[in-house]
Amino acid sequence: MSSTLRAAGAAVLLVLALAGCSTSPGRASGNSTVINVVAAENFWGSLAEQLGGTHVKVTSIINKPDADPHDYEPTAADGRAIATAGLVIVNGVGYDPWAAKLADANPSQGRTMLTVGDLVGAKDGDNPHRWYNPDDVRTVIDRITADYKKIHPADAAFFDSQHASVLSTNLKAYFDTINEIKTRYGGTPVGASESIFAMLSPALGLNLLTPPAFLTAISEGTDPAAADKATIDAQIRNKQIKVYVYNSQNATPDVQAQVDAAKAAGIPVTTITETLTPAGASFQDWQVAQLGALKQALAQATGR
Numbered sequence: 001m002s003s004t005l006r007a008a009g010a011a012v013l014l015v016l017a018l019a020g021c022s023t024s025p026g027r028a029s030g031n032s033t034v035i036n037v038v039a040a041e042n043f044w045g046s047l048a049e050q051l052g053g054t055h056v057k058v059t060s061i062i063n064k065p066d067a068d069p070h071d072y073e074p075t076a077a078d079g080r081a082i083a084t085a086g087l088v089i090v091n092g093v094g095y096d097p098w099a100a101k102l103a104d105a106n107p108s109q110g111r112t113m114l115t116v117g118d119l120v121g122a123k124d125g126d127n128p129h130r131w132y133n134p135d136d137v138r139t140v141i142d143r144i145t146a147d148y149k150k151i152h153p154a155d156a157a158f159f160d161s162q163h164a165s166v167l168s169t170n171l172k173a174y175f176d177t178i179n180e181i182k183t184r185y186g187g188t189p190v191g192a193s194e195s196i197f198a199m200l201s202p203a204l205g206l207n208l209l210t211p212p213a214f215l216t217a218i219s220e221g222t223d224p225a226a227a228d229k230a231t232i233d234a235q236i237r238n239k240q241i242k243v244y245v246y247n248s249q250n251a252t253p254d255v256q257a258q259v260d261a262a263k264a265a266g267i268p269v270t271t272i273t274e275t276l277t278p279a280g281a282s283f284q285d286w287q288v289a290q291l292g293a294l295k296q297a298l299a300q301a302t303g304r
Contacts, residue, residue: 033055034055035086036081037049037056037057037087037089038081038085039090040060040090040091040099041060041062041096041275042275043283044060044091045060046281047137047141047144047283048144050166051144051163053162055148055158056148064279065249070096070221072096079102083106085108086112087111087144088114089116090113091115091130091131092115093122093123093126094128095129117130119143120133120136120139127195129195129198129199129274132196138167142163145159145163170282170284174283174288174291177288177292178204181204181205181206181295181298183205184295185204185302185304188207188242188302190207190208190209190243191208191209191210191235191245191258192208192244192245193258193259195212195216196247196274197247198212198215200272204294210235213225214231218247229254233261236267241262242267243268243270243298244269246258246269246272248272248273249274249277267301268297268298272290273290
């Protein structure tokens, strides 16, 4: 365990010793019907907040666009939040190991843990970017609501109502735009910079031609193979792809070279980001903005 985690654990133990049993685990002080929720990342935190409404208090640890969930160093405040939470949501699949370690270091019988990777059956080594898979998003939404109802059964009707509203109203444009892209542009060949888009492209019906090993290498911060880079260069040079999609929060020299080459070849380029952008955006506003930009790029490339 790192010195940072040890410090966080010590701080949490002090908080628990001072708090004693004065408040029910996971309930906000002064209001016994409010569930304390901690999400490791703000994309899950945004959904948790909308699903819980006034009956939850959500804290997202990764809540700034320039924070990197992969190598985040937790603080003592993070430890205190997790130690007193009624529900903790972590992504898993190797994406945020610090969050699970922090929870393990500060066990609580009154806490519910939701690990997204475990929920959707993802194994170590699988693509961790589950919030870019619309089916997984729906699965997580269902589980968060079920967990809220388990933690506070008296509010079950309220949580069911929130669940219906989030799906039918809040996320309507998100699901509608996905379906529109699939219907209009299904089968279109595209390229991408990393494995985030490999989670989304199947739902959009797009044909992602970029070698999977390249996508994984960029996501994991390792050097991509020369053969994969040569394949992508040829795809761009010969205009085998219609649109190039890249993560603007991780524009490595290799990626930037591909972006420049695509633009020079007249291939539309559009961006996505790993975490909510801008800061404070809701999950759906963030995703719909990106999907809208992609739709415009596809329209430009295909003329339809």
